[in-house]
Amino acid sequence: MSGTIEILVDGAPVRVRPGISVAAALLGLGRTAWRRSPRQDAARGLFCGMGVCFECLVTIDGVPGQRACLARIHPGMRVETG
Ligand code: FES
Numbered sequence: 854m855s856g857t858i859e860i861l862v863d864g865a866p867v868r869v870r871p872g873i874s875v876a877a878a879l880l881g882l883g884r885t886a887w888r889r890s891p892r893q894d895a896a897r898g899l900f901c902g903m904g905v906c907f908e909c910l911v912t913i914d915g916v917p918g919q920r921a922c923l924a925r926i927h928p929g930m931r932v933e934t935g
Contacts, residue, residue, distance in 0.1 A: 860930040875932055876902065876909050876921035887911065887921075888935035910935070 886896035900908040912933040
């Protein structure tokens with residue numbers, strides 16, 4: 854598809870628009886929550902959207918604890934949700 858780049862989300866190849874955040878990509882894929890809170894096992898995803906709340910954590914290219922709302926998509930990026 855022209856104008857998109859491929860990334861891996863939980864091991865599955867998906868095509869997304871370049872330049873958007875990881876959180877925007879996940880939302881565009883229909884993922885409104887992508888991890889569980891450790892204490893209450895509650896669904897978590899985008900909340901503040903500006904890097905403050907840490908609700909949107911994902912693993913990017915093997916590095917855990919990355920804020921999906923701040924990270925920009927790049928070709929070949931590997932995103933793992935919890
Ligand atoms: S949504 Fe709050 S830090 Fe990402």
